[in-house]
Amino acid sequence: MTENRRPISARSFKPIRKLAAAIARNGQITPNQISCLSSAAAGAGAFFLLLPGQTPVALAACALFVQLRLLCNLIDGMVAVEGGKKTAAGELYNELPDRLSDSLLLVALGYACGAGWLGWLAALLAAFTAYIRVFGGSTGLAQSFRGPMAKQHRMAVLTAACLLAIAEQLSLHSTHSLTAALVLITIGSAATCVLRTRDIARALEERTAKTDGAQT
Numbered sequence: 001m002t003e004n005r006r007p008i009s010a011r012s013f014k015p016i017r018k019l020a021a022a023i024a025r026n027g028q029i030t031p032n033q034i035s036c037l038s039s040a041a042a043g044a045g046a047f048f049l050l051l052p053g054q055t056p057v058a059l060a061a062c063a064l065f066v067q068l069r070l071l072c073n074l075i076d077g078m079v080a081v082e083g084g085k086k087t088a089a090g091e092l093y094n095e096l097p098d099r100l101s102d103s104l105l106l107v108a109l110g111y112a113c114g115a116g117w118l119g120w121l122a123a124l125l126a127a128f129t130a131y132i133r134v135f136g137g138s139t140g141l142a143q144s145f146r147g148p149m150a151k152q153h154r155m156a157v158l159t160a161a162c163l164l165a166i167a168e169q170l171s172l173h174s175t176h177s178l179t180a181a182l183v184l185i186t187i188g189s190a191a192t193c194v195l196r197t198r199d200i201a202r203a204l205e206e207r208t209a210k211t212d213g214a215q216t
Contacts (some may be wrong), residue, residue: 006150017078020079023079024085032090035097042069042100054172059163060163070114099127103123106126112123112175125186125193129189148186154185157188159183165178176214
């Protein structure tokens with residue numbers, strides 16, 4: 001189990017730290033607004049993913065907006081915590097836009113692949129990974145951000161698939177990479193749900209055993 005903040009190495013990247021500090025000093029943009037912007041970026045990515053023909057330009061735009069979504073997810077927390085702009089509703093804005101963003105992109109990916117039902121299943125499993133994480137926190141345990149298909153992993157797979165699909169379109173006029181990514185995200189998210197649940201169950205049992213041992 002890890003602490004209640006997603007471990008992201010990019011937080012130590014100097015340009016990112018400077019950007020977050022500049023936004024915090026400016027004071028015109030709040031962390032909650034940045035969180036909402038992440039969903040707007042995801043919506044734009046979904047829009048380009050659903051354009052007819054899945055052209056290289058549309059696929060590149062989707063990849064770009066997926067990364068913009070992740071950048072917003074990174075910056076909002078840094079502005080809130082390191083920048084001292086945390087609000088009472090911050091946790092709400094930190095979670096809900098993420099769930100919406102995942103659903104927009106994964107459902108769009110499903111329809112882009114001609115398998116809408118699989119996109120909805122992937123979105124459901126992605127939401128469930130977050131539910132299990134937050135549920136673990138509600139029991140007093142540290143939230144687990146483990147994979148193999150946590151948020152950053154899902155978005156990395158989607159970004160890579162879009163870039164591979166560009167090469168496919170130019171050479172083979174197909175986008176099988178998108179379908180492979182959807183299957184991988186779905187299976188990986190299901191595995192993540194199982195592993196996080198197992199970790200929580202084990203931690204709860206160990207905590208109970210320690211409590212019982214202390215009382216005897």
